[in-house]
Amino acid sequence: MNKIEIIPLGGIGEFGMNCMGIRCGDEMIVVDAGMGFPEETPFGVDISIPNFEFLEQYAGDLTALILTHGHEDHIGALPYFLKKFNLPVYGSRFTLALAEKRLGEHRMLDEVLLHRVEANDISQIGNFTIEYINASHSLVECFSLAIKTPVGTIIHTGDYKIDETPVIGKPYDLKTLKKYADEGVLALLSDSTNAAVAGRTPSEKDVIPAFEEIFATTDGRIIVSTFSSSLHRLQVVFNVAREFDRKVCVIGRSMQKNVELASDMGLLKIPHDTLVELGESRSLYPDEIVYLVTGSQGESRAALWNMATSSFKGLEIEKGDTVILSARIIPGNDRAISRLIGQIYKRGGNIIEEKRRLIHVSGHASQEDIKIMTET
Structure with missing residues (x-):
C-alpha cells in the first residue's frame, strides 16, 4: 500500500x-x-x-x-x-x-x-x-x-x-x-x-449595494432571475425587498422548491409577510412587487423565457419592467441568453446584467x- x-x-x-x-x-x-x-x-x-x-x-x-x-x-x-x-x-x-x-x-x-x-x-x-x-x-x-x-x-x-x-x-x-x-x-x-x-473573488455580500441602488431608483416591477440554488443571492433579494417595502413572488418550479426547502431547513430567512402568491401579486402596484424567477440561462421552458415571449400563467414582461440577470453565462448558453435579452427589449423591459452592475459574483x-x- x-x-x-x-x-x-x-x-x-x-x-x-x-x-x-x-x-x-x-x-x-x-x-x-x-x-x-x-x-x-x-x-x-x-x-x-x-x-x-x-x-x-x-x-x-x-x-x-x-x-x-x-x-x-x-x-x-x-x-x-x-x-x-x-x-x-x-x-x-x-x-x-x-x-x-x-x-x-x-x-x-x-x-x-x-x-x-x-x-x-x-x-x-x-x-x-x-x-x-x-x-x-x-x-x-x-x-x-x-x-x-x-x-x-x-x-x-x-x-x-x-x-x-x-x-x-x-x-x-x-x-x-x-x-x-x-x-x-x-x-x-x-x-x-x-x-x-x-485578484480576489468578491464576497457574496458585495452585491448588496448594487441591489439597494436598483431598488431605490426603480418605480416599476422588478424581476430578478438567478440560479435557484444560489441561496446567498436569494437571501439578498428577500432582504432588500423588505428594506424597500416590496413583496416577493417566487416563480418557477425549481426556484419554488429550493426556496421552500431552504426556508424549512432554516437556511433561508424570509422576512415576515414578504412572500406572496402569484394571484396576490397581480393586485399590487408595480413599485410594490419583486418577481424572483427561473431562467437566467435563457432556458426555453423556464419562467423568464415564457414571460418574455408570450406569458407565464398570464404574467408577461411589460414596458417599464426592470429585469436583473443575476447570474453568469454558463459556456454554451450565450446564444440562448442573447435571444432572451432581445425578447425582453422588444417588450420594453430594461435589463441589468453583471457587465453593467455588480449584481453577481462568482x-x-x-x-x-x-x-x-x-x-x-
Missing part, C-alpha cells in the same frame, strides 16, 4: 461532470457525480454524464461516494452512478436534501444509504479518514475534503472561494486547512475555474484566493 491512484472521470479541462476516483490499496472512494451540459448536441440530448463504465474494473474496490456540495455539476449524475454502483453516500444536510430530490425523480430513495455529515465531522471509510472542511461557495453547506491515507493526505477543495463575509453560513475554515498543512499534504486537488482571473476562487489556499 505505497501508492495512491487519482482518477478523474470528468471536470478536468471542462465545465461540469465533476467526478473523481481516489484509490489506495484495494479500496476506492469516489468524490462527486456531476452532470454536464453539452454546448453543441443533437436534438434530444440535454445532459452528459461521466463514463462510469470505466469504474467497473474497480467495482470490488469501491466503498463510498462523497459529495462536496449540491450543484448539478457535482450531483446531477448521482442516480446514474448509483444504478451501477450502489454505494453509501456522504454529504451535508442541504446537499443530501437536493440529492434526495434527484433520487426521488428516479424512484431510488428507498434503495440508497445516505449519511448526513457536518463540518469537521470525520468519517473512517476503510483506508481513508475523511474530515469535512467548511467551504464558502455560491451554494451553502459545502465542503472541502481532507482525505488521510496510509500514504499521505490529499486535500480536495471542491468548488470554493475564500469568502470572509458570506450572506449565509460561516467563512471558509482556513484554521482546519492549516492544521493539515502543518502536518504535511501529499497532493492538493483544487478548483481552477477562475485560475486565469486576477462562487469560484480567483488567483489570490488560490494563493491563500496554496500558502495556508
Whole structure:
C-alpha cells in the first residue's frame, strides 16, 4: 500500500461532470457525480454524464461516494452512478436534501444509504479518514475534503472561494486547512475555474449595494432571475425587498422548491409577510412587487423565457419592467441568453446584467484566493 491512484472521470479541462476516483490499496472512494451540459448536441440530448463504465474494473474496490456540495455539476449524475454502483453516500444536510430530490425523480430513495455529515465531522471509510472542511461557495453547506491515507493526505477543495463575509453560513475554515498543512499534504486537488482571473473573488455580500441602488431608483416591477440554488443571492433579494417595502413572488418550479426547502431547513430567512402568491401579486402596484424567477440561462421552458415571449400563467414582461440577470453565462448558453435579452427589449423591459452592475459574483476562487489556499 505505497501508492495512491487519482482518477478523474470528468471536470478536468471542462465545465461540469465533476467526478473523481481516489484509490489506495484495494479500496476506492469516489468524490462527486456531476452532470454536464453539452454546448453543441443533437436534438434530444440535454445532459452528459461521466463514463462510469470505466469504474467497473474497480467495482470490488469501491466503498463510498462523497459529495462536496449540491450543484448539478457535482450531483446531477448521482442516480446514474448509483444504478451501477450502489454505494453509501456522504454529504451535508442541504446537499443530501437536493440529492434526495434527484433520487426521488428516479424512484431510488428507498434503495440508497445516505449519511448526513457536518463540518469537521470525520468519517473512517476503510483506508481513508475523511474530515469535512467548511467551504464558502455560491451554494451553502459545502465542503472541502481532507482525505488521510496510509500514504499521505490529499486535500480536495471542491468548488470554493475564500469568502470572509458570506450572506449565509460561516467563512471558509482556513484554521482546519492549516492544521493539515502543518502536518504535511501529499497532493492538493483544487478548483481552477477562475485560475486565469486576477485578484480576489468578491464576497457574496458585495452585491448588496448594487441591489439597494436598483431598488431605490426603480418605480416599476422588478424581476430578478438567478440560479435557484444560489441561496446567498436569494437571501439578498428577500432582504432588500423588505428594506424597500416590496413583496416577493417566487416563480418557477425549481426556484419554488429550493426556496421552500431552504426556508424549512432554516437556511433561508424570509422576512415576515414578504412572500406572496402569484394571484396576490397581480393586485399590487408595480413599485410594490419583486418577481424572483427561473431562467437566467435563457432556458426555453423556464419562467423568464415564457414571460418574455408570450406569458407565464398570464404574467408577461411589460414596458417599464426592470429585469436583473443575476447570474453568469454558463459556456454554451450565450446564444440562448442573447435571444432572451432581445425578447425582453422588444417588450420594453430594461435589463441589468453583471457587465453593467455588480449584481453577481462568482462562487469560484480567483488567483489570490488560490494563493491563500496554496500558502495556508
